[in-house]
Every structure is written in C-alpha cells, then in structure tokens.
Amino acid sequence: xxxxxxxxxxxxxxxxxxxxxxxxxxxxxxxxxxxxxxxxxxxxxxxxxxxxxxxxxxxxxxxxxxxxxxxxxxxxxxxxxxxxxxxxxxxxxxxxxxxxxxxxxxxxxxxxxxxxx
Numbered sequence: 222x223x224x225x226x227x228x229x230x231x232x233x234x235x236x237x238x239x240x241x242x243x244x245x246x247x248x249x250x251x252x253x254x255x256x257x258x259x260x261x262x263x264x265x266x267x268x269x270x271x272x273x274x275x276x277x278x279x280x281x282x283x284x285x286x287x288x289x290x291x292x293x294x295x296x297x298x299x300x301x302x303x304x305x306x307x308x309x310x311x312x313x314x315x316x317x318x319x320x321x322x323x324x325x326x327x328x329x330x331x332x333x334x335x336x337x338x
Contacts, residue, residue: 223279225286227269227295230262236295237265238286240279244270269299 224244228237228251237259241247248267254260273279285291 223273223276225271225273225279225282226267227286227299228259228265229268230265232264233262235262236268238283240276240283242276268302269295
C-alpha cells in the first residue's frame with residue numbers, strides 16, 4: 222500500500238508533501254536529515270495521509286497536491302482538522318496541538334509553503 226503524506230515542521234512552520242510505501246522508514250529518513258530539504262527543518266511530524274493501491278496513483282496524487290489547487294485543498298482539510306482538535310474536550314491527539322492551537326494554517330504565496338499565524 223502506497224501513501225501520500227504531508228509532514229509538518231512545527232519549529233519552522235513548514236510543510237513537506239511526499240509519497241512512499243513505507244511511511245515509518247521515510248519519516249525516520251526525514252528526521253535523521255537524509256533528505257536535503259527536510260534536513261534543514263527537522264523534526265517533522267505527519268499531519269495528513271492518503272492511501273493508494275500502487276505507486277503510480279500515489280505519485281500522481283503527490284504531484285497534484287503540490288500544485289496551487291492541491292495546496293488550497295490541503296489548507297482547507299488541515300484547517301478543518303485543527304478546528305476539530307482545538308474544539309475537542311480531550312485536546313489534540315499529538316504534540317503538534319500546542320502549536321496548532323495558536324491559529325489557522327495560512328499560505329505563503331511566494332514560496333508555496335504553509336505557516337501558522
């Protein structure tokens with residue numbers, strides 16, 4: 222099973238979109254600095270995952286999510302998740318919660334990344 226994932230660097234307020242058939246291994250690679258872009262902004266936590274039956278469908282979806290319309294879609298979905306976390310009586314399910322409660326996910330139009338404000 223292939224996964225398309227979005228990682229969040231809480232410390233630097235950046236997101237990364239990727240795809241893999243082994244998310245645990247891939248997350249470890251990102252957090253150990255084995256990837257050029259993600260090594261600068263570690264640590265990373267997964268905030269969104271989609272599942273696909275094969276590599277082609279996953280790679281196609283990854284490319285789609287990296288477009289401006291794909292990033293708008295992710296912004297909408299992730300903001301909805303944040304609202305549910307911050308509005309729940311038990312609080313957010315992960316360590317990102319404290320940072321996520323600061324505000325909504327916003328889009329930086331110049332670089333195409335997300336940030337929290």
